[in-house]
Amino acid sequence: MSTVFLHVGQCGNQTGHAFWKTVIKDHTVLDSHSFVDHKGIQRSIHVDSEPKVIWSLTRSLKVREKNVCAGKRGRGSNWALGYKGVQSAGDDHLTDDAMECLRKEVERCDHYMGVVLMHSLSGGTGSGLGSRLSEMIRDEYPMNYLMSCAIAPCVSGESPLQHYNSLLTLSHLHRFSDGVILMQNDEILRKLQKRNEKSVSFNAMNQSIANNLCGVFLPTESLTPSSGCSTGMEPWDMVRTLCPVPSLKFIHVLQNARRSVANLVVGRGDSAQSFLAAMKRGVEDKIKSSYNCVTWNPMPVDYWSARRNTLGPRDSSSVTIAANYSSVVDYLETVLERSKVMFEAGAYLHWYQRYSIYQETFEAAFDTLSSIIAEYKAALS
Ligand SMILES: Nc1nc2c(ncn2[C@@H]2O[C@H](COP(=O)(O)OP(=O)(O)O)[C@@H](O)[C@H]2O)c(=O)[nH]1
Numbered sequence: 001m002s003t004v005f006l007h008v009g010q011c012g013n014q015t016g017h018a019f020w021k022t023v024i025k026d027h028t029v030l031d032s033h034s035f036v037d038h039k040g041i042q043r044s045i046h047v048d049s050e051p052k053v054i055w056s057l058t059r060s061l062k063v064r065e066k067n068v069c070a071g072k073r074g075r076g077s078n079w080a081l082g083y084k085g086v087q088s089a090g091d092d093h094l095t096d097d098a099m100e101c102l103r104k105e106v107e108r109c110d111h112y113m114g115v116v117l118m119h120s121l122s123g124g125t126g127s128g129l130g131s132r133l134s135e136m137i138r139d140e141y142p143m144n145y146l147m148s149c150a151i152a153p154c155v156s157g158e159s160p161l162q163h164y165n166s167l168l169t170l171s172h173l174h175r176f177s178d179g180v181i182l183m184q185n186d187e188i189l190r191k192l193q194k195r196n197e198k199s200v201s202f203n204a205m206n207q208s209i210a211n212n213l214c215g216v217f218l219p220t221e222s223l224t225p226s227s228g229c230s231t232g233m234e235p236w237d238m239v240r241t242l243c244p245v246p247s248l249k250f251i252h253v254l255q256n257a258r259r260s261v262a263n264l265v266v267g268r269g270d271s272a273q274s275f276l277a278a279m280k281r282g283v284e285d286k287i288k289s290s291y292n293c294v295t296w297n298p299m300p301v302d303y304w305s306a307r308r309n310t311l312g313p314r315d316s317s318s319v320t321i322a323a324n325y326s327s328v329v330d331y332l333e334t335v336l337e338r339s340k341v342m343f344e345a346g347a348y349l350h351w352y353q354r355y356s357i358y359q360e361t362f363e364a365a366f367d368t369l370s371s372i373i374a375e376y377k378a379a380l381s
């Protein structure tokens, strides 16, 4: 079973770099050929509208050179430009190039399961081109999985268009993906600042994102068949476990969720199987109460274990909790409110109209976000 990773935009590629550096430390991944091929080459595609960063990042990874798709100019932090492409600069081949790479990569797979897309919600390329690609992938591979790992910007604001871009991307992801792992830069920053008061670099944030993703994606003994070779189903079993209802598909892979629809707990470094024993002895009940699980889901906690922990030093252990959680509602409400205020004032809309994205697209996205919020509130009440 194989998974293809698609990294879009600067953020998608920078977080992807930290992710792959962590993945390849795990020999069970290399043996299983689910994330890498028989020669150890990553099943990954790297797309950015600007050439600079992407080439230097992929050089230090085992990436197929043909799987690097670079354009000539950035997307100006504008979702509409990322989504529609740059016609005048002859750069609009980027989506077609990426889809062609995906087609070839799927042909190389033993049994293609789906795509994991990594991108930011607010950068022009990650958000706009990422949205467009998710739509095209869903159209071309309707029977396979599609999951996004989406990085949300700091709410206090880095770009005036970030709330619009996040709104439009979230609405697209909700429509076309099976699950969305939402990583909020604010939350990662706060967590790292708590541990260490010095200024926090993007590298440190990306390592934290990589550890969280690897915590749930890397092979576990729980899902490995008796033959001993992992089938690499972790990402897709996670989606099945955590997204029991298609309208509730946001996944959180840090801690402190407040109320949850479903949870997955992964213990690594469990050579004596004490994690599994502890889960059975009552830790599961503690998780159920501290994560305040909904009563309508009869099996709200699932747990997997792996003998080795490649996310830390030898003989260390780690626990990663992925949850379909309530605090996504606060985040979605913030994006909705802030972008609505701007929309009602007519602010910056001409930036989108220039690339043929008109009021209707925004209105449809407002409706989508409002209905996601309503569905979560109903499910969690
Ligand atoms: N966590 C994290 N966030 C990033 C990184 N680079 C950019 N971002 C975030 O991504 C957004 C900008 O998107 P970027 O990927 O640079 O633009 P794009 O290349 O047009 O997709 C901002 O919200 C940044 O905070 C990174 O390396 N790590």
Ligand SMILES: [Mg+2]
Pocket (backbone or CB within 6 Å): 009, 010, 049, 050, 074, 075, 123, 125
């Ligand atoms: Mg960029």
